[in-house]
Amino acid sequence: MSKFDSPKIMPRYTFITILMTLVAVAVIGKTLYIMTAKRDYWMAVADRQKKDSVSVKPMRGNILSCDEQLMASTLPEYKLYMDFNALYEAKNDSLWTAKLDSICNGLHNIFPEKSAASFRRHLEEGRNKLSRHWLLWDKRVDYNTFTEVRALPVFRLPKFKSGFHTEEYNARQRPYGSLAGRTVGDMYGAKDTARFGLELSYDSILRGSNGIIHRRKVLNKFLDIMDTPPIDGADIVTTIDVNMQDLAERSLLDEMKEINAHVGVVLVMEVATGDVKAIVNMERCSDGQYREVKNHAVSDLLEPGSVFKVASIMTAIDDGVVDTAYKVNTGGGTWPMYGREMRDHNWRRGGYGVLSVSRSLEVSSNIGISRVIDQYYHNNPEKFVRGIYRLGLALDFQIPLVGSSPAKIRMPKKAPNGQWLNWSNTALPWMSIGYETQVPPISMLAYYNAIANNGKMMRPRFVKKVMKEGVTIMEFPPEVMKGYEQIAKPRTIKLMQDVLRKVVSQGLAKKAGSDLFQVAGKTGTAQMSKGAAGYKSGSVDYLLSFAGYFPADAPRYSCIVCIQKTGIPASGGQMCGPVFRNIAEGIMAKDIKLDVRDAKDTSSVLCPDVKAGNVLAADYVLSHLGIKTFADWSANNVKGSSLWGHATIKDGKAVALRRTKQYARSQMPDVHGMGARDAVYLIESRGVKVRVVGRGRVVKQSIEPGTAVKLGMHCELILES
Structure with a gap:
């Protein structure tokens, strides 16, 4: 007999089946409701729960x-x-x-x-x-x-x-x-x-x-x-030297304030490499303060004036048409040039008379330079301009600064009938003394740098290398401009180096010279064009400049100083020369090495009063002065509560020194127990890259507290909740 009691079991089975069916229908219904009527709501909820591709x-x-x-x-x-x-x-x-x-x-x-x-x-x-x-x-x-x-x-x-x-x-x-x-x-x-x-x-x-x-x-x-x-x-890693940059800015600003200048530019370049060590671009703003608003050093296309005369004479010497002893008559300071009058700066005092080419550059005679160039290139001005191009003045250096532009030196072109197009009889004489051309300061400096570098034209360099985590991954070595390994014959370069020394020692650039070392260079004073209004509309604006290098017997640095001002007095030698001298002497002073023992006062028995600062530097100076030192090195705490102690002893007297917080920043801090954000900030503010592992608070750091910090170091922090 079967044990299955159908009258009892089936009603229960039917009830469970109906119940499960109702539940299934309810689930499906709810699903459909969520997918349709509540779709927008739940999609918004989902968006709040996740964010993809952040x-x-x-x-x-x-x-x-x-x-x-x-x-x-x-x-x-x-x-x-x-x-x-x-x-x-x-x-x-x-x-x-x-x-x-x-x-x-x-x-x-x-x-x-x-x-x-x-x-x-x-x-x-x-x-x-x-x-x-x-x-x-x-x-x-x-x-x-x-x-x-x-x-x-x-x-x-x-x-x-x-x-x-x-x-x-x-x-x-x-x-x-x-x-x-x-x-x-x-x-x-x-x-x-x-x-x-x-x-x-x-x-x-x-x-x-x-x-x-x-x-x-x-x-x-x-x-x-x-x-x-x-x-x-x-x-x-740039080529900028912070100390040279600061020196150049201060020297230029002092002069600009004194003469009420509008714009000032200074460029300092290392002769052998073309490295730009300092670049200053000061401009007077509406509130009377001087600030860097535009990079005038690479973008100003202005007529350079007399600093261009060196290139004119250098072209003539290199072409073999004259030498530095060649004589030229400058008359009484004025000379007619194709319907216009060429003047020297001392024309009111009767001029210079007969001058050599070398002396014409020393006293910056407009007539002397323009007469030489006009005499030998009047019938073929293209040859002269090609000579200027050969010197590298028109090169595009591909300066990595927005707004930079190469020089604009127009090339004369001859028509089929033999006439020169867009070229007048006065164009060549005035081009030879620095007008009719537009040359940015950096191009002019690169040219003078090439003279100092025995004819080798270097590309101005702003960045030396690229580093990642202290490792060099890309280098930009010094580069000689292709085709300009020798911008002129060695004899021409040597003659121009001698002339530029004389310009400073016995010419108009005496204020650029130094009693400590030889300086070579050339002054420039040019009237600035106001476009359609010409040069002398209203007040006259001047571009004053001095370009040169030092020390002249073994050139290390070249420098150009350009100042724009309104009205007279206006003199490149008198106003730019002192700026150049201050910069040159300041740079060379860094290399002067004096015996520290000369600072010792033999008549005194007092121990020097050493202030808080760099303990190692103080220890170095004191030991060289013959003062014995002892150190009490205590554990260093980054918050400064426990600092290094140091003392000096002489004649039984001791002076305690304290290590400062500033010096403590050169050591790895103790970040145990800190949160990730605080720990990372403290360590990375010292130039150390940080890798964080885990969550919570720091329980371990890979570099021990108190370790000397070096550029490119990496520290791993282990965090636990």
Whole structure:
């Protein structure tokens, strides 16, 4: 007999089947409802739970000086926001109300431009709107300011409880301020885009490559999952010498203020390599202050004036038509030239009479130079201009700065009937003395640098190499311009070197000379054209200049100084010469090595009073002065509570020295127990690259605290919750 009791089992089975069917229908119905009627709502919810293909910006590379000092670096900046919805959801409304006065007073202390009452009204407005992204302060702030705000009541809580959150940006900072600012370049802060200078020219190298992450919300927190890691930008090492740049800027500014100049330019170049060691572009602004607004050194196409005369005579000597002893009659200081009158600067005093070509350059005689060139090239001006081209003055150096332009020296062309097109009888005489041409200061300096370099034309170099994590990945070696390994015959170069020495020692450029070493160069004073208005419309503008090199017997550096001013007095030798001398003596003084023992006062038994500073440097000086030293090296704490002690002993007296915080920044800090953001900031502010492993707080760092920091070091931080 069967044990299956159908009357009892089947009703139960039927009930379960019907129940499961109803559940299935309900599930399918709910699914259809979600897929249709609630589709938009749930798609919005899904978007809040995940973010795909989120771009991660890399760290922009640094711009370094020739000795690898930071000239431009990237540091974090923050915009501060408040999420009042998060505050409400975390049920911290009562805490906010209780602490609002303290928060407003704290914000006022941090941002004194705005009163506590204004902050209170602003915050209450955001709270009434239950804004999720209410801006606390309308400007970006640096890391130190961010930490001050984060320490205020409520804000110090986690962001999901306090609502306080930030947006982080990579901000470009220049430790030396505006020094060489137009050449180093700048960024559009909001767009993180290069504006000009080396920042723009080498943007692809400095920028690096973006990474990609996707984000998933887990336990009410977003988890970042890296798909493609960002590649940080590389560093570029420039040829700029910070000390020379500072010296050039100060020397030029002092002179410009004294003579009320409009624009001033200084370029210093290393003779053997073509390295630009200093580049200054000062311009008087509407408020009377001098700033770098435009890179005049590479973009100003102006008639150079008398500094061009050297190229004119050099062409004639190289062509063999004259030599430096050739005599020319300059008359009483004026000479008719095809319906126009050529004048020398001393024409009111009767001129120079008969001069040699060498002496014509020494006293910068317009008549002497123009008569020689007109006599030998009048019937074939093309030959003269080709000679100027042969000297490299019209070369395009491909300067890596936006706005740079090669010189414009027009070439005469002959028509089929034998007439010269767009060429007058006066064009050649005036071209020979620096008019009818447009040459930027850097092209003129490169030419004088070639004379100092025995005829070898170097391409002006602004960047020496590219580095990544302390390793050189690309080099830009010194480059001789192709076809300009010798711009003139060696004899011609030697003659011009002798003449340029005489211009300074016994000519119009005596103020550029130095009692300490020989200087060679040429002055220039040119009236500036005002376009259609001509040269003498209203007040007369002048371009004053001096181009040369030093020391003349073994050239190391070449330099050009250009100043634009209105009205007289106006003299390249009198106004640019002193600037050149100050720069030259300042640069050469760096190489003067004196015996430190000469500083010892034998009549005194007092121990020197050594101030706080670099202990190793102080120890070096004291030991060379014959003062014994001893050191008490204690454990170093990055916060400065325990600093190195040091003392000197002489005649039983000791003077204690203390190591400063500034020197402590050259050592690896102790970041154990810190969060990732604080630890990374402290270490990377010392130039060390950081790799973070794990989450939570630092439990281990690969470089021991107190280790001397070197450029290119890497530190791995192990974090645990």
